[in-house]
Amino acid sequence: MTRPDRRKAAVAALEARVGRVFTDRDLLERALTHASVGNGGTPGRDNERLEFLGDRVLNLMAAEHLCQAFPAAREGELARWLNRLVNSGACAEVARSIGLPDALRLDASASRIGARDSERVLGDACEALMAALYLDGGLEAARSFFRIGWGDLAAGLDAGPDRDPKTRLQEWAMGLGLPPPAYVVVSAEGPPHDPRFTIEARLPGLEPATGAGRSKREAEKAAAAMFLEREKIQP
Structure with a gap:
């Protein structure tokens, strides 16, 4: 399988894992394109703007889940749990669990220095994917991704970190x-x-x-x- 074919298969596997085949293929490609590609070319062709939106969508999905799952919890407790769900480490872990590293588009030099396994790069790309799912399929697509990606972590919150x-x-x-x-x-x-x-x-x-x-x-x-x-x- 050639390299483009391998990436095509990785993107298809990613869509299968998040449960949505994108209608807007360009939107998906932007979510999976790191800023290193193009080295400052056309603005908006990488995932930085989508990451900005995805961070807000993820926070909404996590807050919505917490308020529904723990109706008696105080605001301070909800805030601590929210931080456990939306930090860069959790997002990077979700990215790895759905096969996002293999689907990423990175400049060759960025790949050589390990960007494909960088917590920051993967966390940002995961948030960009959340935004792309929201834009392509609405809130229900975003909720579905949250349940798939963050379900295990969210389910363990009521047990307490200890x-x-x-x-x-x-x-x-x-x-x-x-x-x-x-x-x-x-x-x-x-x-x-x-x-x-x-x-x-x-x-x-x-x-x-x-x-x-x-x-x-x-x-x-x-x-x-x-x-x-x-x-x-x-x-």
Whole structure:
């Protein structure tokens, strides 16, 4: 498969994962085009303006979800949860889970310095994709993407950060003077629209624990939970 063909397949897989085939193909291409492409060419042909809009749409989707899911929560608690859903790390993680890195258009020099795996680049592109979905399919398309991309993270908010397995494992490791756990992809199987990831949670001097899931985030949480269970670490 030639490079253009590989990217075409990656874009198709991305659309399958977010559940929408774009009517406006140019809009999708803009969302997936980094500012390095063209080096200052025609304004508006990259994803920077869409990222600006997507940030606001994402905040709306997250706030809407929080208000519906937690009707008794106070404003301060809602604000803390909102920050956990819309930060650049969460957006980059969503981007990776839907295969966005392979669909990105980047200048060759930007690719060589690792921009395709940059948290900032992926987070911005994820927000640009949110904007493109909103413009192409309205609020319902944006809501659908939020449920797909942020569903696992949003579902864990009511448990509190101290009960999230990844947070608990990291705190336990820190208490032993160990570095944060490393999460290593052991395998990625299945079709692009229905992937299955197997990930190991690793800490120095201890046996790794393995977890699986339909997204990397889900598999990491499963691996962390297995580690906690094996080491009999209490909540």
